[in-house]
Amino acid sequence: MTTKTTYTKPLSALAILTLLLTACGGNSGNKAEGAAASPAAASPSVSVAASGSASPSAASGNSQEKVTIEYWQYEYPAKVTLIDELIKEFQAQNPTITVKQTNFPYDQYNEKVATLVPAGKGPDVINLYYGWLPKYVSSGFLQPLPEAAFPAAQIESDYYPLVNAAKIDGSYWAIPTAVRTLALFYNKDLFAKANIAQPPATWEELVEDAKKLTEKDGKGQFVVEGFAWEPGAQLHHWYRDGLLPQAGGQDLSDDRRRILWADTPAGLEAFQYLIDFAVKHKVGTTGVFTDDATAFKTGHAAINIDGSFRLGSLKKDAPDLQYGIAPLPAYKNKSAPSSFWANAIPKNVSGAKLEAATKFLQFLTSKEVQEKWVEQVGELPAQRAVATQDKYLNDEKLGPFISQLDNSKAHFFIDETGERTLFVDATNEVLLNHVPVEQAFKDLVAKTQKLYDDYWAKADKK
Amino acid sequence: MISSAIQRSAKVGRRLLAVRFTYRTQRIVFIYSMLGVPLLYFLVTRLVPIVYSFNISVREWDVLSPEKPYVGFSNFAALFVDETFRRSLANTFLFVAVGIPGQLAAGLAVALLLQSATRLRGFFRTVYFIPYVTSIVAISWVFRWMLMPNGWVNAQLLNLGIPAQLFLQSPRQAPFVVALAMIWQSVGFQMLVFVTGLEGIPRTYYEAAQIDGANAWRRFRHITIPLLNPVILFSAVIAGISYLQAFGHIVSMTQDGGPLNSTRTLVYHIYKLAFKSFDMGSASAATVILFVILLAFTLLQLKVLDRKVDY
Numbered sequence: 001m002t003t004k005t006t007y008t009k010p011l012s013a014l015a016i017l018t019l020l021l022t023a024c025g026g027n028s029g030n031k032a033e034g035a036a037a038s039p040a041a042a043s044p045s046v047s048v049a050a051s052g053s054a055s056p057s058a059a060s061g062n063s064q065e066k067v068t069i070e071y072w073q074y075e076y077p078a079k080v081t082l083i084d085e086l087i088k089e090f091q092a093q094n095p096t097i098t099v100k101q102t103n104f105p106y107d108q109y110n111e112k113v114a115t116l117v118p119a120g121k122g123p124d125v126i127n128l129y130y131g132w133l134p135k136y137v138s139s140g141f142l143q144p145l146p147e148a149a150f151p152a153a154q155i156e157s158d159y160y161p162l163v164n165a166a167k168i169d170g171s172y173w174a175i176p177t178a179v180r181t182l183a184l185f186y187n188k189d190l191f192a193k194a195n196i197a198q199p200p201a202t203w204e205e206l207v208e209d210a211k212k213l214t215e216k217d218g219k220g221q222f223v224v225e226g227f228a229w230e231p232g233a234q235l236h237h238w239y240r241d242g243l244l245p246q247a248g249g250q251d252l253s254d255d256r257r258r259i260l261w262a263d264t265p266a267g268l269e270a271f272q273y274l275i276d277f278a279v280k281h282k283v284g285t286t287g288v289f290t291d292d293a294t295a296f297k298t299g300h301a302a303i304n305i306d307g308s309f310r311l312g313s314l315k316k317d318a319p320d321l322q323y324g325i326a327p328l329p330a331y332k333n334k335s336a337p338s339s340f341w342a343n344a345i346p347k348n349v350s351g352a353k354l355e356a357a358t359k360f361l362q363f364l365t366s367k368e369v370q371e372k373w374v375e376q377v378g379e380l381p382a383q384r385a386v387a388t389q390d391k392y393l394n395d396e397k398l399g400p401f402i403s404q405l406d407n408s409k410a411h412f413f414i415d416e417t418g419e420r421t422l423f424v425d426a427t428n429e430v431l432l433n434h435v436p437v438e439q440a441f442k443d444l445v446a447k448t449q450k451l452y453d454d455y456w457a458k459a460d461k462k
Numbered sequence: 463m464i465s466s467a468i469q470r471s472a473k474v475g476r477r478l479l480a481v482r483f484t485y486r487t488q489r490i491v492f493i494y495s496m497l498g499v500p501l502l503y504f505l506v507t508r509l510v511p512i513v514y515s516f517n518i519s520v521r522e523w524d525v526l527s528p529e530k531p532y533v534g535f536s537n538f539a540a541l542f543v544d545e546t547f548r549r550s551l552a553n554t555f556l557f558v559a560v561g562i563p564g565q566l567a568a569g570l571a572v573a574l575l576l577q578s579a580t581r582l583r584g585f586f587r588t589v590y591f592i593p594y595v596t597s598i599v600a601i602s603w604v605f606r607w608m609l610m611p612n613g614w615v616n617a618q619l620l621n622l623g624i625p626a627q628l629f630l631q632s633p634r635q636a637p638f639v640v641a642l643a644m645i646w647q648s649v650g651f652q653m654l655v656f657v658t659g660l661e662g663i664p665r666t667y668y669e670a671a672q673i674d675g676a677n678a679w680r681r682f683r684h685i686t687i688p689l690l691n692p693v694i695l696f697s698a699v700i701a702g703i704s705y706l707q708a709f710g711h712i713v714s715m716t717q718d719g720g721p722l723n724s725t726r727t728l729v730y731h732i733y734k735l736a737f738k739s740f741d742m743g744s745a746s747a748a749t750v751i752l753f754v755i756l757l758a759f760t761l762l763q764l765k766v767l768d769r770k771v772d773y
Contacts (some may be wrong), residue, residue, distance in 0.1 A: 009492075016499050082466065110740060114525040135524065219620040221612040232717055236553035285612050286721075289633045290603075421718050428721045432633055458522075 049148035049363040067356040068098040069124035072113070075103045078312070082376045097356045113182050117141055117323040122346045124357040125364075128174065130165050130340050131413040137168050138459050142344045144171035149358045158383050162338045165410040174342035177364050178379030180308045181338040181408050182234055182242065183400050184329065190224060199303075203246075203273060206303070206329045210283040213302035226283035228301035229291035234273060234337075236423040238305050238328070241337035241409040256412045257456050260429050262445045271441045275430050288432070295347035297321065307339075308401045311378045312393050325400040337411070338405035340382065374398070378403065417451040496540070509608035512753070519746035525582060525736075531741075537747035538616040547721050550731040554706060557641055557727060558680050558759075569652025569697070570690075572743030576653065576658055587657075591637065591650035593740055598647070606630060630716055633724035640725050644711050648704070659693030660686070695767040702759055709733065728752050 033157035071087075073079060079101055102123065103193055104112045112131065128136065137143050137314045155163065156171055166174045184197045196212050200206040211225030230237065240251050249266030252259065261267035278285045288295050293310060295301035297318040303330070314321065317448050328336050343364055345357050363369065370381040374392065380401055381387040413419060429435040456462045483491070519537055523530040541547045572590055576583060593601065608614045609629040616626040630636050663686065671681050687694075709729040712719070719726030719734070728748065737746035
């Protein structure tokens with residue numbers, strides 16, 4: 001009896017301590033580790049404090065006070081490493097400014113911003129996806145770029161037109177270092193096998209080539225898709241900023257409130273063209289090798305419409321794949337979908353910190369930084385002068401992407417997920433439920449318009 | 463002999479400890495304070511967020527804006543009008559209707575077989591349990607690979623002369639395929655639960671029934687099932703809660719809630735609302751609805767299935 005009681009109390013105290021420690025560690029459901037829904041409450045943020053060798057030498061004779069600014073970026077290894085280097089360079093050029101970089105996993109990025117910025121713990125410069133700008137601006141998180149440092153006229157002359165998507169209410173709210181576009185990826189070996197000399201340059205050629213490249217086995221199953229067809233991947237972007245303008249149609253009204261797809265026959269024509277790949281020509285369909293990128297990487301899709309962001313993973317996962325890149329096929333004119341991550345300044349940054357943040361932003365958008373970005377991250381320069389240098393235009397992989405930038409467009413998303421889902425549902429209605437294309441298209445336009453109407457109704461109330 | 467010094471200090475001690483706990487009181491205080499610590503933890507990490515989400519559900523809040531204006535029940539009304547939400551409710555109930563009987567039946571079948579197995583019982587138990595401790599994401603992706611239009615399963619079907627199926631690409635087949643994957647993964651756990659339950663049934667009942675001339679089916683129906691009732695009730699409740707919250711498999715096996723939202727369950731809809739559309743008000747409203755459904759479901763099951771059987 002006595003031996004038991006001497007151990008009971010310390011043991012139970014230890015048990016409770018262990019319970020508390022394990023409970024603080026994470027969710028009780030360790031089965032869902034891969035599911036990206038881990039609530040913000042449970043995971044600690046990953047902080048990469050890259051405060052450089054900040055020993056301002058008194059020899060510089062600068063009596064300005066030291067300023068520390070914070071830069072937030074999502075976790076993308078190549079970008080994080082490059083920013084660390086750039087910060088060291090910037091701090092060497094500007095001894096009175098120290099920059100700290102903080103990173104969060106992509107999935108938690110918006111939540112972190114939402115919780116920390118209103119609490120006053122936000123950054124001084126923030127990197128965000130251009131599609132989130134409408135939300136961030138309407139929530140009052142950002143301030144317009146300082147007009148003196150970034151005059152609108154200069155932005156419009158120096159940068160590619162797609163940066164227009166960062167212009168809201170007449171001012172520019174963010175500025176990118178690099179941009180991405182879509183292009184045609186094609187498998188050189190499969191092209192040689194089918195005796196096709198050049199990648200397709202027009203809509204008809206794309207269909208012809210895809211039909212020649214498609215291989216099916218004896219039972220009618222796809223061995224090689226002529227054209228990887230996954231509307232939920234890049235094809236819905238291809239529709240809005242590629243096919244639709246190429247057919248002569250317009251995406252949104254100037255005030256970005258109305259969907260103009262059905263205003264001309266171009267909208268339906270472009271939609272029909274996209275659907276026909278799977279329904280009429282049967283050169284590809286959803287789910288083959290789980291998705292389009294995987295099918296292309298494993299040599300089971302001859303052509304894939306994908307972005308410059310795929311170059312890195314192709315190099316890593318399929319180093320032996322013989323593939324080429326061509327500009328997207330044109331129709332009545334040329335147009336290429338594009339997107340970008342841009343840097344912005346949150347609202348409550350002012351005084352010395354605002355000056356420092358502006359300097360850092362100017363540094364990030366300088367020519368040298370853009371060139372480094374191309375080399376290390378693989379994205380394309382946002383400024384025309386930088387991108388059209390011969391070394392890039394003549395690059396086998398980058399050249400075709402860059403040649404499209406003059407005709408690039410970035411759709412103004414109010415809800416990227418919602419808009420994408422509606423598009424994929426429409427294609428599925430035709431593909432799986434055999435709904436007539438005109439009907440599915442009409443429903444798609446109506447539902448997307450409703451999405452926009454709801455968004456603007458809320459935005460106007462504020 | 464107790465020295466006078468000790469006697470004096472004992473008197474002082476008695477006066478200092480004006481309230482002296484009896485041994486029994488001490489024990490009770492100790493037990494409840496030890497129980498109180500995890501309870502406090504649960505209150506803070508479970509109850510408080512639940513109440514907070516009730517608060518958010520009656521407000522309009524996109525995660526980025528600092529204001530959360532009160533809007534009454536308009537979030538709930540908007541949800542019920544939304545076709546996608548109604549679809550996700552229907553899908554969730556489909557998962558429950560298919561999943562619970564499927565899982566219980568499969569688990570019971572395997573448990574019964576395991577009971578009558580004489581050799582390699584430990585080996586089979588391990589083999590059946592392994593899926594349960596495997597990552598949901600890993601299993602889902604393997605299934606996805608096997609079931610793709612030009613995948614292994616279709617190849618076998620074609621060899622047998624059956625036309626290739628769309629499986630995860632078909633709005634009609636996808637929910638059943640995903641439910642099947644979930645059932646397969648939970649069979650191990652279910653089997654263990656039932657094995658324990660089966661071992662609690664005295665063999666004398668079976669022997670008596672056999673003597674009275676009952677065949678295997680009647681023995682199963684009149685002895686096994688009734689005496690397994692508490693286990694069946696427990697399993698049904700646990701399985702029901704799990705299927706009502708089906709999420710991991712859906713995210714990994716289908717994109718965007720499946721073709722034409724056929725595998726979009728309630729939790730997936732909440733996830734999309736909260737973390738992709740950033741509409742916290744609606745998402746919280748949907749979680750409140752889920753909470754009510756879970757509560758009703760559990761209470762209903764406890765009422766309907768809770769029959770004590772004693773022979």
